[in-house]
Amino acid sequence: MPRVKPLQAALMATPDETEAQFYEALQHADLDRVMSVWSDDEDIACIHPGGPRLVGAQAIRSAFESLFANGSVDARISQVRRIVAGGFAVHHVLEELRVATPEGPQRAYVLATNIFVKTPQGWRLLAHHASPGSPRQVQEFSDEPSMLH
Template identity: 30%
Template sequence: MSEVSDIIAANAAFYTAFAAGDFAALAALWADQETISCIHPGWPAIVGRMSVIGSWREILNNPGRPQIVCAEPYAIVDGDHGRVICIELVDGAPLAATNYFRHIDGAWRLVHHQSSAIAQFAAGADDPTEHGRSIH
C-alpha cells in the first residue's frame, strides 16, 4: 500500500470503530502521547491522552450517540505526518472534519481530531474554491 492508502485506511478504521462502539479499537488508533488533542463540535479543546480518550469513552457510552459516516476523505501526507480532510455525516448533517496522524512505530496514529459545522454560503458570496481545493 502507498502512504496515502495507509492513512486513508487508518482514517476508515477510526470511523469503523466509532460506528461499532468499539472503545478499545478507537483508543488503540490514538497515539500514546500526552500531546494529542481533540475538538468535538461545540466542545472546548481537549489536550492530553487521558482527557481525549475519556471524551471518546463518554461519547461511545452515550446511548443516544450519533451515527457518523466519513465521506469524501482526502489525504495529505508529508513524511511521517499526515491528515485526512473529510465530510462527517452526523445523523445526516454534514460537518467538516480533519484527522491528523503521525506515523509511529510503523502505523498511522491519530494525534488530533477536529470537526465543526459547515457554514452555508450566502448567494453572491465568494466561491470557496477560488482560494484552494474544495472537497465537496
C-alpha cells in the same frame, strides 16, 4: 488507567486505514478500538464540535466514553482531501452524522480535520478537530487549477 494495546500495525499501514478504523470504531461504540488508533504522544488532541480542546489520552478517552453512553456514532466521511508530507498526513473530511430524533432520522454535518503521524507501529491519529457544519457546507469551494497552454 492503562492504555489499551494498539491494533496491529498491519491494520493501519496507511493513514486511510487508520481513519477507516477510527470511523468504524465510532459506528460500533468501541471505546478500546477508538483509543487504539491514537498516537502514544502525550499531546494528542481532540476537539468535538462546540467543545473544548481535549489534550492527552485520558481526556480523550473520557470524552468518547461519555459520547458512547448515548450509543454509537453513525458517522460517514466524504469529500476527503489528503495531504501527505514525510511522516505526517492531514485529511480534511466532511462527516455526515445520522441521528435518531423523535421526528425520525435526521442528518447533521461536521467538517473535520484528522492529523496522522507515522510511527514504528504504523500510522496513528495525532489530532481530530471537528466543527459544526451545515447542509450548505456540503458543497466545496476551491481554486480552479491553472493550466498553461
